[in-house]
Amino acid sequence: MAKSVTTFLGAAFLFVGLLGFAVPGFLGAHLTPAHNVIHLVSGALALYFGLSGTSAAARLFDIVFGSVYGLLGFIGFIAGQAGTSALHGLDSRILEIIPAVLVLGTTDHVIHIVLGVVFLLSGMLTKPRLYPEVTQAHTSTPR
Secondary structure, three states: OHHHHHHHHHHHHHHHHHHHHHOOOHHHOOOOHHHHHHHHHHHHHHHHHHHOOOHHHHHHHHHHHHHHHHHHHHHHHHHOEEEEEOOOEEEEEEEEEEOOOEEEOHHHHHHHHHHHHHHHHHHHHOOOOOOOOOOHHHHOOOO
16 A cells, blocks of 8 residues: 555655646645755655555655654644745745745645645555565576
């Protein structure tokens, strides 16, 4: 399960990372160039673990990544302050990580929490394996 979810969401992160350069207010998010680069890197990492990593590696990635994203969303709601952003004007929960470069608003916090929950569930619902996965190279018999 973790590999499939990680692969799908990795592709989605890449799509949003690229789309954010053309539509910075996509879905009401604050998609600055720095935020888009973070999405592209996140998507590349997720695709790597989803496509090339083991099930255990994808599971661990999902748990760690989901924890980080979920925590980022909660911090945004706790530490965010009322203010304005260049993209959306007034927002009740602006969190400036890097002022005028990486700014997150209420919509970003909600998206981060939802993604955090999805990644965490994917990692936690994927059964841990006690033994390494067997690959084709390990199953062939010598002639």
